[in-house]
Amino acid sequence: MSSHLTCFLEIDSQSDFTIHNLPYGIFSETPQGTKRVGVAIGDWVIDLAHLEAHGLLTINGHQDCFNQATLNKFIETGKHNWQKVRTALQSLLSAENPTLRDDVVLRQNALFKQNTVTLHLPIQVSGYTDFYSSKEHATNVGTMFRDPKNALLPNWSELPVGYNGRASSVIVSGKDIVRPSGQIKLPDQERPVFSATRKLDFELETAFIVGKATELGEPIAITDAWEHIFGMVLLNDWSARDIQQWEYVPLGPFNAKTFASAISPWVVTMQALEPFKVKGPEQQPKPLCYLEENIANSYDIHLSIEVQSPQSAQADVICQTNFKYMYWSMAQQLTHHTIAGCNVQVGDLMGSGTISGPTEDAYGSLLELTWNTTKPLTLSNGEKRGFLQDGDRVVMKGYCEKAGIRVGFGEVANSILPARHSA
Amino acid sequence: MSSHLTCFLEIDSQSDFTIHNLPYGIFSETPQGTKRVGVAIGDWVIDLAHLEAHGLLTINGHQDCFNQATLNKFIETGKHNWQKVRTALQSLLSAENPTLRDDVVLRQNALFKQNTVTLHLPIQVSGYTDFYSSKEHATNVGTMFRDPKNALLPNWSELPVGYNGRASSVIVSGKDIVRPSGQIKLPDQERPVFSATRKLDFELETAFIVGKATELGEPIAITDAWEHIFGMVLLNDWSARDIQQWEYVPLGPFNAKTFASAISPWVVTMQALEPFKVKGPEQQPKPLCYLEENIANSYDIHLSIEVQSPQSAQADVICQTNFKYMYWSMAQQLTHHTIAGCNVQVGDLMGSGTISGPTEDAYGSLLELTWNTTKPLTLSNGEKRGFLQDGDRVVMKGYCEKAGIRVGFGEVANSILPARHSA
Ligand SMILES: [Ca+2]
Ligand SMILES: [Ca+2]
Numbered sequence: 033m034s035s036h037l038t039c040f041l042e043i044d045s046q047s048d049f050t051i052h053n054l055p056y057g058i059f060s061e062t063p064q065g066t067k068r069v070g071v072a073i074g075d076w077v078i079d080l081a082h083l084e085a086h087g088l089l090t091i092n093g094h095q096d097c098f099n100q101a102t103l104n105k106f107i108e109t110g111k112h113n114w115q116k117v118r119t120a121l122q123s124l125l126s127a128e129n130p131t132l133r134d135d136v137v138l139r140q141n142a143l144f145k146q147n148t149v150t151l152h153l154p155i156q157v158s159g160y161t162d163f164y165s166s167k168e169h170a171t172n173v174g175t176m177f178r179d180p181k182n183a184l185l186p187n188w189s190e191l192p193v194g195y196n197g198r199a200s201s202v203i204v205s206g207k208d209i210v211r212p213s214g215q216i217k218l219p220d221q222e223r224p225v226f227s228a229t230r231k232l233d234f235e236l237e238t239a240f241i242v243g244k245a246t247e248l249g250e251p252i253a254i255t256d257a258w259e260h261i262f263g264m265v266l267l268n269d270w271s272a273r274d275i276q277q278w279e280y281v282p283l284g285p286f287n288a289k290t291f292a293s294a295i296s297p298w299v300v301t302m303q304a305l306e307p308f309k310v311k312g313p314e315q316q317p318k319p320l321c322y323l324e325e326n327i328a329n330s331y332d333i334h335l336s337i338e339v340q341s342p343q344s345a346q347a348d349v350i351c352q353t354n355f356k357y358m359y360w361s362m363a364q365q366l367t368h369h370t371i372a373g374c375n376v377q378v379g380d381l382m383g384s385g386t387i388s389g390p391t392e393d394a395y396g397s398l399l400e401l402t403w404n405t406t407k408p409l410t411l412s413n414g415e416k417r418g419f420l421q422d423g424d425r426v427v428m429k430g431y432c433e434k435a436g437i438r439v440g441f442g443e444v445a446n447s448i449l450p451a452r453h454s455a
Numbered sequence: 456m457s458s459h460l461t462c463f464l465e466i467d468s469q470s471d472f473t474i475h476n477l478p479y480g481i482f483s484e485t486p487q488g489t490k491r492v493g494v495a496i497g498d499w500v501i502d503l504a505h506l507e508a509h510g511l512l513t514i515n516g517h518q519d520c521f522n523q524a525t526l527n528k529f530i531e532t533g534k535h536n537w538q539k540v541r542t543a544l545q546s547l548l549s550a551e552n553p554t555l556r557d558d559v560v561l562r563q564n565a566l567f568k569q570n571t572v573t574l575h576l577p578i579q580v581s582g583y584t585d586f587y588s589s590k591e592h593a594t595n596v597g598t599m600f601r602d603p604k605n606a607l608l609p610n611w612s613e614l615p616v617g618y619n620g621r622a623s624s625v626i627v628s629g630k631d632i633v634r635p636s637g638q639i640k641l642p643d644q645e646r647p648v649f650s651a652t653r654k655l656d657f658e659l660e661t662a663f664i665v666g667k668a669t670e671l672g673e674p675i676a677i678t679d680a681w682e683h684i685f686g687m688v689l690l691n692d693w694s695a696r697d698i699q700q701w702e703y704v705p706l707g708p709f710n711a712k713t714f715a716s717a718i719s720p721w722v723v724t725m726q727a728l729e730p731f732k733v734k735g736p737e738q739q740p741k742p743l744c745y746l747e748e749n750i751a752n753s754y755d756i757h758l759s760i761e762v763q764s765p766q767s768a769q770a771d772v773i774c775q776t777n778f779k780y781m782y783w784s785m786a787q788q789l790t791h792h793t794i795a796g797c798n799v800q801v802g803d804l805m806g807s808g809t810i811s812g813p814t815e816d817a818y819g820s821l822l823e824l825t826w827n828t829t830k831p832l833t834l835s836n837g838e839k840r841g842f843l844q845d846g847d848r849v850v851m852k853g854y855c856e857k858a859g860i861r862v863g864f865g866e867v868a869n870s871i872l873p874a875r876h877s878a
């Protein structure tokens with residue numbers, strides 16, 4: 033990475049959005065205003081459409097890359113241009129460059145305070161896949177619902193298990209979650225009942241965004257897979273455990289997961305994450321040849337979950353974990369996804385699966401944190417939680433930090449509204 | 456329905472594409488030519504973009520509905536306009552109307568022989584869901600792979616089980632299928648091997664196309680569900696049974712299904728299918744209130760599968776079944792899909808699930824027809840088939856017929872290419 037860069041804007045040392053980060057998002061000045069591409073820097077958003085219109089940010093052979101309602105067009109211009117734009121922005125924002133620093137009018141028109149703008153879903157999500165790649169999470173779930181002695185199914189250690197999610201229900205941080213209703217099978221009744229979920233849960237995940245498409249029938253080699261990844265976001269894969277338990281055999285989760293999957297608004301690029309690469313866990317058994325990868329293929333990303341009750345003045349941190357615990361890498365996930373011939377598209381979102389760490393305070397879902405309500409959490413105001421209650425607000429955060437350089441994800445935060453159909 | 460209409464074009468009595476049908480598709484005059492909306496009539500395609508340009512087909516408040524690469528824009532104009540365009544086309548094509556009949560130049564420019572044009576994927580598939588709604592199919596699969604005494608899982612009779620498929624891999628009839636490779640677990644080996652599938656199969660299905668979108672958090676009431684359905688196609692949900700068996704627990708089928716899902720090029724509208732409505736099977740137990748429907752909610756659609764070996768001069772019909780055997784209706788599927796809050800989009804494709812009838816020659820997959828290779832089929836040239844071999848061509852057809860009026864789907868046909876990665 034480049035050495036420490038300094039921005040001409042004043043940026044808090046604890047800001048997620050340093051000049052080393054420069055994550056992409058979609059913003060508008062008013063809720064219904066024109067959407068365009070912005071980059072977060074400190075407390076500001078810099079308007080890339082404005083810079084493009086002033087000739088300060090051009091991509092050869094492509095016009096109007098930033099005057100767009102999603103990042104897809106910019107991403108489609110290719111990795112070479114992602115790098116060029118990043119370099120150009122770092123230069124424009126650096127303390128040494130007078131172009132933007134000394135142009136009061138340009139600064140006024142191109143920089144907006146983040147807390148005054150509306151942030152939108154950053155990508156048009158072409159397809160949404162969710163993996164299941166945390167060994168700790170899969171083991172916990174298997175222990176609770178199947179057999180503690182054989183918690184991990186035999187296929188789990190051989191391939192990154194995943195399933196197709198519902199792309200249409202991917203939403204951006206901030207949107208409220210309506211408590212879903214559906215069929216629930218109570219243990220003491222012969223038939224299911226129609227009810228609002230009693231087991232509303234979150235899943236702490238990250239997700240990567242595909243940056244380069246492939247054709248049907250053309251698998252991505254493991255050595256090429258990283259070239260297809262544009263960046264990462266935080267993902268809260270909202271889940272209704274009781275609906276899930278009744279519906280998921282034999283074809284997998286459906287309505288339990290399709291009412292909302294929320295992502296953070298800022299897409300952190302793989303280039304910004306590069307300095308935080310680490311080795312992933314040892315893989316035993318050694319994966320089949322097509323999945324074999326002998327490089328640092330994970331990232332040291334600190335992750336946390338906060339829950340705030342409507343009765344409480346403060347949010348409580350209930351989980352701290354790290355992306356580096358993930359067993360399967362993003363390259364392995366993507367390669368496996370395409371090995372039978374499935375094509376991928378720019379804008380595909382691929383979730384990690386719930387990221388649980390080795391200790392009980394590092395579990396990424398309430399299902400695990402409360403061990404399916406048998407060990408309820410106590411919030412700082414004394415309230416107990418098995419699963420989530422109406423009005424609860426869930427905030428997930430993530431950041432990398434090394435040698436004084438911080439690159440963060442911001443947050444994905446949603447509050448829960450009561451069910452539309454009551455039980 | 457309107458009484459028998461007569462078209463000024465000569466139409467074979469066994470044609471799927473009578474004036475009572477008028478299915479929509481996307482065609483181009485050459486493989487790389489301009490795509491636009493066409494309607495099949497007899498052996499011809501009528502070019503709706505051309506009619507629109509000549510002012511013969513207008514939709515109030517909408518321009519360029521037919522000069523489009525997909526049907527989505529036309530579908531989005533709403534049900535009222537689907538009906539108006541249908542009526543206008545029946546009038547333009549009728550033997551009594553001179554407008555098109557007597558205009559030699561217009562006929563020359565607006566009518567193309569189907570066998571000279573290229574047909575494309577008719578819709579931009581926003582999301583793809585596949586249900587599992589044939590009781591016979593679910594029972595057969597449960598008998599083979601789980602427990603013959605409890606073949607049907609308890610949730611099956613309570614809700615239309617379904618899962619999210621992979622929209623990007625939906626293809627149109629005619630495209631070749633590359634035999635997929637992946638992980639296969641052989642019974643005599645401890646670990647899986649990487650191999651081309653040895654159990655390549657088809658699934659005979661239909662699918663409906665969503666014509667009216669909803670917002671997240673707003674379920675579709677069962678009484679409104681039919682209003683959200685534009686039309687139907689044939690679907691071959693290509694499947695790799697050995698890959699499926701190893702991967703599918705606990706999150707459902709993934710790579711076994713994402714290498715190709717093929718649909719027929721002509722979308723038959725619900726209006727054209729109206730005369731062929733029938734009651735579905737009795738539902739026992741009576742569905743929960745939100746799924747209750749007391750109307751004729753099924754369709755009498757004759758379906759068949761043909762397989763042709765590359766060594767054979769003829770295709771053999773290996774299955775004849777009917778859509779009317781489906782246990783759950785399309786309205787029930789759609790309502791259930793949204794009951795927890797999932798939104799739907801115009802262009803969503805929703806597969807029925809494999810349509811198996813009550814008799815052994817009415818099973819909709821080779822898995823069932825050959826009872827997982829234990830009862831191989833004998834083709835007319837003497838060859839045997841457990842699952843499909845390279846070079847095999849699979850053709851699925853469907854049609855309705857009543858009182859001398861025929862409304863057909865045409866076909867979905869694909870041939871199998873050898874695996875790219877051999878075992
Ligand atoms: Ca998940
Ligand atoms: Ca299927």
Ligand SMILES: [Mg+2]
Binds near residue numbers: 197198201202289292
């Ligand atoms: Mg979801």
Ligand SMILES: [Mg+2]
Binds near residue numbers: 620621625713715716
């Ligand atoms: Mg498929």
Ligand code: NI
Binds near residue numbers: 086
């Ligand atoms: Ni300006």
